[in-house]
Amino acid sequence: xxxxxxxxxxxxxxxxxxxxxxxxxxxxxxxxxxxxxxxxxxxxxxxxxxxxxxxxxxxxxxxxxxxxxxxxxxxxxxxxxxxxxxxxxxxxxxxxxxxxxxxxxxxxxxxxxxxxxxxxxxxxxxxxxxxxxxxxxxxxxxxxxxxxxxxxxxxxxxxxxxxxxxxxxxxxxxxxxxxxxxxxxxxxxxxxxxxxxxxxxxxxxxxxxxxxxxxxxxxxxxxxxxxxxxxxxxxxxxxxxxxxxxxxxxxxxxxxxxxxxxxxxxxxxxxxxxxxxxxxxxxxxxxxxxxxxxxxxxxxxxxxxxxxxxxxxxxxxxxxxxxxxxxxxxxxxxxxxxxxxxxxxxxxxxxxxxxxxxxxxxxxxxxxxxxxxxxxxxxxxxxxxxxxxxxxxxxxxxxxxxxxxxxxxxxxxxxxxxxxxxxxxxxxxxxxxxxxxxxxxxxxxxxxxxxxxxxxxxxxxxxxxxxxxxxxxxxxxxxxxxxxxxxxxxxxxxxxxxxxxxxxxxxxxxxxxxxxxxxxxxxxxxxxxxxxxxxxxxxxxxxxxxxxxxxxxxxxxxxxxxxxxxxxxxxxxxxxxxxxxxxxxxxxxxxxxxxxxxxxxxxxxxxxxxxxxxxxxxxxxxxxxxxxxxxxxxxxxxxxxxxxxxxxxxxxxxxxxxxxxxxxxxxxxxxxxxxxxxxxxxxxxxxxxxxxxxxxxxxxxxxxxxxxxx
Numbered sequence: 188x189x190x191x192x193x194x195x196x197x198x199x200x201x202x203x204x205x206x207x208x209x210x211x212x213x214x215x216x217x218x219x220x221x222x223x224x225x226x227x228x229x230x231x232x233x234x235x236x237x238x239x240x241x242x243x244x245x246x247x248x249x250x251x252x253x254x255x256x257x258x259x260x261x262x263x264x265x266x267x268x269x270x271x272x273x274x275x276x277x278x279x280x281x282x283x284x285x286x287x288x289x290x291x292x293x294x295x296x297x298x299x300x301x302x303x304x305x306x307x308x309x310x311x312x313x314x315x316x317x318x319x320x321x322x323x324x325x326x327x328x329x330x331x332x333x334x335x336x337x338x339x340x341x342x343x344x345x346x347x348x349x350x351x352x353x354x355x356x357x358x359x360x361x362x363x364x365x366x367x368x369x370x371x372x373x374x375x376x377x378x379x380x381x382x383x384x385x386x387x388x389x390x391x392x393x394x395x396x397x398x399x400x401x402x403x404x405x406x407x408x409x410x411x412x413x414x415x416x417x418x419x420x421x422x423x424x425x426x427x428x429x430x431x432x433x434x435x436x437x438x439x440x441x442x443x444x445x446x447x448x449x450x451x452x453x454x455x456x457x458x459x460x461x462x463x464x465x466x467x468x469x470x471x472x473x474x475x476x477x478x479x480x481x482x483x484x485x486x487x488x489x490x491x492x493x494x495x496x497x498x499x500x501x502x503x504x505x506x507x508x509x510x511x512x513x514x515x516x517x518x519x520x521x522x523x524x525x526x527x528x529x530x531x532x533x534x535x536x537x538x539x540x541x542x543x544x545x546x547x548x549x550x551x552x553x554x555x556x557x558x559x560x561x562x563x564x565x566x567x568x569x570x571x572x573x574x575x576x577x578x579x580x581x582x583x584x585x586x587x588x589x590x591x592x593x594x595x596x597x598x599x600x601x602x603x604x605x606x607x608x609x610x611x612x613x614x615x616x617x618x619x620x621x622x623x624x625x626x627x628x629x630x631x632x633x634x635x636x637x638x639x640x641x642x643x644x645x646x647x648x649x650x651x652x653x654x655x656x657x658x659x660x661x662x663x664x665x666x667x668x669x670x671x672x673x674x675x676x677x678x679x680x681x682x683x684x685x686x687x688x689x690x691x692x693x694x695x696x697x698x699x700x701x702x703x704x705x706x707x708x709x710x711x712x713x714x715x716x717x718x719x720x721x722x723x724x725x726x727x728x729x730x731x732x733x734x735x736x737x738x739x740x741x742x743x744x745x746x747x748x749x750x751x752x753x754x755x756x757x758x759x760x761x762x763x764x765x766x767x768x769x770x771x772x773x774x775x776x777x778x779x780x781x782x783x784x785x786x787x788x789x790x791x792x793x794x795x796x797x798x799x800x801x802x803x804x805x806x807x808x809x810x811x812x813x814x815x816x817x818x819x820x821x822x823x824x825x826x827x828x829x830x831x832x833x834x835x836x837x838x839x840x841x842x843x844x845x846x847x848x849x850x851x852x853x854x855x856x857x858x859x860x861x862x863x864x865x866x867x868x869x870x871x872x873x874x875x876x877x878x879x880x881x882x883x884x885x886x887x888x889x890x891x892x893x894x895x896x897x
Contacts, residue, residue: 193221195366199229202364206230206341210333211361213354214345219477219523220366222345223254223313224261227286230309230341236285238339239308244291246319248274249444249451249471255279255288275616276645276721291321295328295561299613302565303332309341314474315354316346316512318548318579324558327576330358347474347516350545357578371522373484377535385487386414388532390421393465396483396530397426398434403482403527404464406472406520410491410506412648415441415467422465435461442468442478445648447713454478470509473516477523484521486514488533488542494552497588500766502554503814510543550581555589556619556765560598563605564613572603573847590846592765595834596623603846614732615725617641620810624762625729631754634729636689640755642722643688644810644822646714650688651676651792675708681796683807683824685759686752692718760826763808764834768820787818795823806831 195202195216205212216222227241235241245251255272264270271280273289280287291312298304310329315322329342344354351363382388389407396405409415422439440454457480458464466478470490490509495502509517514531521527531538550558559572573586593599596619598609605613612622621641628637643650677694679687691710698704700719705712760767768787789795789803797803810822 193225194219195221195225195229198364198366202226202229203233205362205364206343209362210337210340211329211342211344211358213351213358213361213363214343214366215347215351215363216345216366217347217519219519222347222366223250223477224257226311226313226343226345227258227288228262231286235309235341237308240284240306241286241309241311242294242304242307243286243288243311243313244294244322244325245288246291246314246317246322247444247471248290250314251288251290253451253455255286258286258288276717276724291319291325294325295321296616298328299561299564303335304340308339309343311343311345313345314347315344317474318546318550320549320553320555320558323548323550323578324561326354326357326578330576333358347519354578371524371526373518373522373526374528375518375531376528377531377538378533381533381537385489385532386418386421389418389485389487390425392485392530392532393422394425394429396485397437397463397465398429400483400528402435402461402463403525404458404466404478404480405483405485406478406481407465407467407485408472408487408517409467409469410487410489411469412441412443412445415443415469418467422467435463437463437465439465439467442466442472444469444471470513472520473513478520479523481520481523482525482527484517484527484529486517486529486531488514488531488537492552495554495585497554497582497585499812500554500588501812501814501818508537508542510546511538512545514538514542548579550577551579551585553585554592555581555585556592559586559589560593560605560609560613560619563593563599563603564610571847573844586847587843590843591841593619594841594846595764595837596620596762598623599846601842601845611732615728617645617725620762620766621645622762623764624758625725627761628755628758629729631758633754633758636752636755637758638722638725638729639689639692640685640759641725642718643692644685645721646711646718648711648714650711650714650718651691651709678796679794680752681794682752682756683795684793684822685810685824686755687794688822689752689755692722756824756826757830759808759824760830760834763810766809766812767806767826767831767834768809769806769831787812787820789823790819790821793821793823795825 202212202214214222214226216226223243223245227243230236230241243254245254251272251274255270256266259266259268259270262270266272267279267281268283270286271278271284271288273280273287273293275290275292294304294310304310312322312325312329315326326344333340333342342358344358351365355361355363378388386409389409393405393407407418409418419439419441426437426439436459438458442451442454454464454466454468455478464480466472466481472478486509488509489506490513491504492507493502493504518529518531521529562570562572562575572590573583590599590603593609594601597606598612598619599605608623608626611626612619615622615625617625621644625634625637625641628634677687677690679685679690692715695701695704695715700716702712704710705715795803795807804825805828806826807820807823808826809820809824811820813819813821
C-alpha cells in the first residue's frame with residue numbers, strides 16, 4: 188500500500204491536536220494503519236524534531252532495522268543520517284538524526300547515562316501489545332519521567348491491539364485515539380478438526396491454495412526456525428513436483444529473527460511476474476513486520492514461547508497455543524492490499540474455548556535479574572523493587588529470585604543497595620552473569636579470554652554443529668549424538684563448553700578469521716562474525732568503564748593445559764554464582780546432576796569430561812538450564828569446590844525485603860532451606876576433591892535418597 192494512502196494519515200490533524208494538549212497519548216492503530224512508519228513522520232513534519240530526537244522503540248531488532256529503512260526510503264534520505272536505528276551492538280545514527288528507531292532495551296540502557304533522556308522530544312513505545320519485558324519496564328519509567336519533563340516531553344503508547352483502558356488508567360486517564368487499519372475484508376475459514384501435525388497440515392493447505400486460488404502471496408505462521416526450515420524444504424519439494432504449466436511459478440522464503448539481514452530483506456521485494464511467494468514466518472510477521480502482497484494466511488494456531496520458572500531457575504521453550512489477539516493479528520495480515528482469506532488450522536470451538544484472550548506478558552514469564560539490576564542502577568531511593576509500579580506486576584517469587592541472583596553475584600549488598608560492581612555491570616550490554624564474569628576476569632588478568640567467551644555466548648542461535656537439534660529421549664541416541672563432534676574442533680581441555688568456545692575463537696583468530704575455516708568445521712559464519720564484532724565492542728566498553736586503565740591487550744595463548752584456564756574458570760564461578768550445580772553423577776548412561784530433588788542432564792553436545800570412574804566434577808556452572816524433552820544444562824564448565832563454598836555460605840540467611848529496598852521494618856527472612864538453589868544440609872558438606880571413593884559414595888547416597896523420596 189502506498190504511504191500516502193495509509194489510514195493513519197487521515198487522522199494527522201487529530202493526532203497532532205491530542206499530542207499537543209496531553210503529555211501521554213495512547214494510539215490504537217489496527218493492522219495496516221501505518222502507525223509504525225507514519226507517526227514519527229507526522230510529528231517530524233509538525234516540528235517536534237526541532238527540539239529533540241523522535242524516538243520510536245520496537246520490541247524486536249529486525250523491526251527496528253526494517254522500519255527505519257522504510258522511513259528513510261520514504262523521506263528519500265540516507266539511512267543513518269536524518270533517519271537511523273540503534274540495536275544492541277549496532278548503531279546507525281549520527282548527529283543529524285532526527286527520527287531514531289531503537290529497541291526498547293537500547294532505550295533502557297541510554298537512560299542509565301541520561302535518566303531524563305534529554306535528547307528526546309518525543310518517545311513512542313510502538314508495538315506495546317506484544318508486552319515485551321523491556322516495554323513494560325519503560326512504561327513504568329515513562330510514568331515517572333513525564334512528571335519530571337511534563338513541559339518538554341511527549342510520550343505515545345502505540346499498539347495494534349491493546350487494552351487501551353488499562354494503559355490509559357495507568358497513565359492517569361490519558362486520551363485514547365483509535366485508528367482503523369485493515370481496509371479489505373478477510374474471510375476466516377476454520378478446520379473441522381485439530382490436525383495431528385500442523386506442519387503437514389500447513390503444507391497441504393499451502394499447495395491447495397497455490398493450485399486452486401487466484402494470484403496472491405501466502406503467509407504461513409510456524410513456531411520457530413526448525414519448523415520453518417522443515418516446511419520450506421517440503422514446500423520446495425512439492426512445488427517442483429507439480430505438473431509444469433498447471434499453476435504459476437513460486438518462490439519459498441523463510442522469515443525469522445536469526446536470518447541474515449540480506450535474507451530478511453528479500454520478503455520486502457516484490458516477486459517476479461506471474462510468481463507467487465510462500466513466506467514461512469514466526470510470529471515476527473504478526474505485527475512487527477508488514478509484508479505487502481499477502482492475500483492468504485495459514486495460521487497453525489501455535490507459537491514457541493520461552494518461559495522461566497523462578498523456583499527452579501529453569502527455562503522451558505514450549506510450543507503453546509496462541510491467544511485470540513494473536514489469531515486476529517495473523518488474520519489481519521491478509522487484508523492489506525485486497526480481500527483475503529485466513530485459513531485457521533483449528534476448529535472455531537478451539538478459538539472460542541481454548542485460546543486465551545491475550546498473550547501472557549513477558550514480564551510474567553521471564554527471569555528478571557537484568558531488569559531488576561537496571562532498576563537498582565537508577566539509584567532512586569524511593570524505588571522498592573517488590574512494589575515497583577508495573578502495568579502488570581510479575582510474581583513476587585520472580586522478583587525475589589532476581590534479587591537473590593544479584594546478591595549472589597555481588598551486584599547488590601545485603602541492604603539491596605547497588606554496589607560498585609553492580610554499577611559497572613549495568614554499563615555492559617550483557618546479561619548479569621556475563622557482565623559479572625568480565626569484571627571478575629579483569630581482576631584475575633584474564634579479561635581477554637573472558638571477553639571472547641562472553642562474545643561467543645552473546646550470539647543468538649547456535650554456533651557449533653549439532654547444537655540446535657531437539658533432544659532425543661534415549662541414552663543410545665544421546666551417545667550417538669556425542670560422536671558427531673567435528674574432530675577438527677578443540678575439546679575444551681575436558682573442562683567444559685566455555686573453554687571450548689574460547690579455544691575455537693582463538694584458533695579462528697590465529698588464521699585471520701578465515702570464512703572457509705568456519706565452513707569446513709560447520710561453524711555458523713554469520714554468528715562467528717557477529718561474535719568478533721561484539722568482542723571488539725565489549726573490549727571498548729570495558730576500557731571506557733575504567734577510563735582506559737584496563738589491560739585488554741592480546742595475551743599469550745596457552746591452550747590444552749587445565750591450569751591455564753584456572754583464572755577464567757574462577758571468573759565464571761563469580762559470574763554464575765547463582766547457577767552453581769553440585770554433585771555430578773553417572774547413572775544409566777546419562778550424565779546427570781542431583782538438583783532440587785530431580786535429575787538434570789548435561790546437554791548432550793557438552794564437551795565436559797568425566798574422570799576414570801565415570802564421575803563428573805563435584806561443581807560446575809552452567810549458562811542456561813532449560814527443559815525440552817527433559818531438563819538440560821547448556822554450556823557447562825567445571826569449577827572448584829573451594830571457589831564455590833563462600834558463595835554457598837552466603838545463602839544461609841537472606842532478607843529479601845532488605846534486598847528489595849523495602850527496609851528492615853518489613854523483615855521477611857529467606858533461609859537456605861526455604862527457597863534457595865542449594866539444600867541447607869549440603870551447604871557445609873565438604874568432600875575432598877581428590878577422594879574419589881568418598882565422592883562416588885556421596886553421589887550414590889544422594890541419588891538413592893532422592894529416588895526414595897519420589
